Amino acid sequence: MDVDQTTVAQEAVKQAPRGGLRRRRRLTAWLFMVPLLVINVLVILGPSVATIYYSLTDWAGIGPAEFVGLQNYRDLLADGDFWMAMWHNVIWTVLFLTVPIFMGLLGAFLLSQIKRFQMFFRIVYFVPYIVASVVNAALWQNILDPTRGIGSALASIGIPFLDGVAFFGSERLALPSVAFVNIWAWWGFVLLLFLTALQSVDHELYEAARMDGAGRWQQFLNVTLPGIRPTFVFVVLLSIINSLLVFDYVYIITRGGPAGASEVVGTLMWKEAFERFEAGYAAAMGLGLSFVSGLIVLIFVFLRRRGWEV
């Protein structure tokens, strides 16, 4: 055995316990993961598999389920109410991709310019997000009441244009009005995300831009937006998924009315499962919605792999 061989052998001896240690560490890590895995299997994987199964059955929500194959999905494709509700989800998504993001960006930018009272405003804007949706909804139901709300209050001081307007009772206004209430609760959260992202943008970049003669708007476009792009994309993804899954504000305020004018897939699914006793069909509807959400996530994953900073 020459010197080199001796060295290799000694290294191998040293490596052996290191490999064992690595394996032990991996094992320990997995052991720590086991409780989470078990919980996930129980509360996510199990119900998911059950939902897939029930979506293939005619099931009232109680009692035995009768296997019907893909019939629920065929019915879903031909269900006008479902597509109308889905269209409302699309409108909702468009609203959430524009209004709160614009307000959040603007608010974050303005807040980043001030030092005093910044925390106060952060709290004020964030509070609606942490208040229960039922409380927010009740608040706005009262404010927008056609006879006792802000419309009649303004009318009493000579500003009558909102008097008698039934925001939640009009087929034309119900969906955007409910979305407005939800946006009111949501945008403060978006603002905080953007504000945090803004604060992480290197200030030297702004100085460099200013030295190059960039104005405020050009700084925003060329420094701020690229600097917060990961947060921006995250907010966009979150807004889309939340919009597809929206349920609480619609259910509390209008229950999808009037005449289905604010019906979204979430509330329609609830009706199918708990009012029409069509739990199998509701499961198919839920999976249809999950499919769309999954597709959007996949698009983001695809873009990321193509080199987008998302």
Place this chain on the structure above:
Amino acid sequence: MYTEISRRQFLARGGKAALGAGLAGSLLAGCGGGGGGGQVTYWSNLEGSGPQDYFNKNIEKPFEKANKGTDLKVTFQPPEEMDRIVRTALQGGEGPDVIMTPGPAYAQEYIDANLFAELDEYSDQYKWDDKLLGWAIDLGRYEDKLYSIPYQLQTMLLYYNKTLLEDKGMQPPKSRDELESMAEELQGEGITPFAAGIGDDPAAIEWFPTVFWNHYSGPDALYQALTGEIPFSDPVFVEAIELFNNYVQKGWFGGSREQFFSNGIDAVHVDLGDGNAAMNVEGSWFLAEIDGFFKDSGDDWDWAPLPPLRRGIPAELYELGLGSTISVNTRAQDADGAAAFIDYLNANKKRAAQWMAAVPSAFNAPLPFSESDFPASMDQRVARQLAALSEATGKGNFGYTAWTFWPSKSDVYIQDESQKVLTGDITAAEFCQGLDEQFAKDRKEGTVPKIIEPGTA
């Protein structure tokens, strides 16, 4: 004060029923028991520590005292979640021994799933056929077997602000002509003829097709349609919906069509109490809380039967409804004890009358009452309503509520699609045609509850 709630309000207010049960418990203390000597579980949707403590003290303990060896275990569930919790538990092989449902259509779903025990043996034992109203107990029969007992009887009434109408020199309308001339006059004076709104519960729109079909189309036509003899697309049903639509478009219900869709139920009640509106079409459950809405104004209120809207319809006609039912779980460990508990709650006229007088918004026993059955402490308007309902239905002058006699899918169709008539998305004829198609499917699936014939109560 009177005690009754709707199926619609079952989840939100059903807990008060348990409070009523508590009072009944105290009244029934000392009665002989028929329990099987085991544990009986009962889920109550009663809210608040005060009412819950009251229930424990006045129903749980007295029942156990009256049924030696039976341990009544009461669990309080969130009212809004009650039905879903029960459903999930039953599907998982669990759930209480005594099951409360929001009405016969729900009960039938459970019966189809073999989750309710047959009660005929207990009916014989406790003589429920003799004690309870015949038509009411018939509603709990499926394929000639008894599975559920009505718990809360209801009907639709015309409430009115008595002070306001007296000031205007008006009486509650007794015909369509009177109703329409009153509505026009009131509206001309800036008063909404009928406080109405479905803002926080769009499904409550079913009250209105119920009322218009009964008081325009009539119970005979409805009986024929519900038993498949004539279609719901018959002009007599279409015209009734057109009339309802016409009244809404005129702003007679709620002030305007959009306000009808927007007004919440509290706003409706406030409008009636404050005199912003003159009348209100609502179920008998409103008797439980109507007083509170007249306190601020100091006005007086009363009720009247809904007027006939077409010739040939009885002047005094009450739609029959059941707000909830109670049954015994097939998996009950002590089915005898569970049946004893149902009998304890429901089947004694004197005790039930005292209970109904003492506890607002809890209970309306399916028993044959006359006004003299109720204690003097009971509000006379409430006693009059209960006696009138009992007497009129005894003569066969009854109609049908959508939430009791229509199968659940047809009922949901009425709730959803009748809104579209008001918005102009579909016509009344299209709505009735669609209902007929849905009802035909329900009939084929065997989900139509038992339909009792007018004149057979």
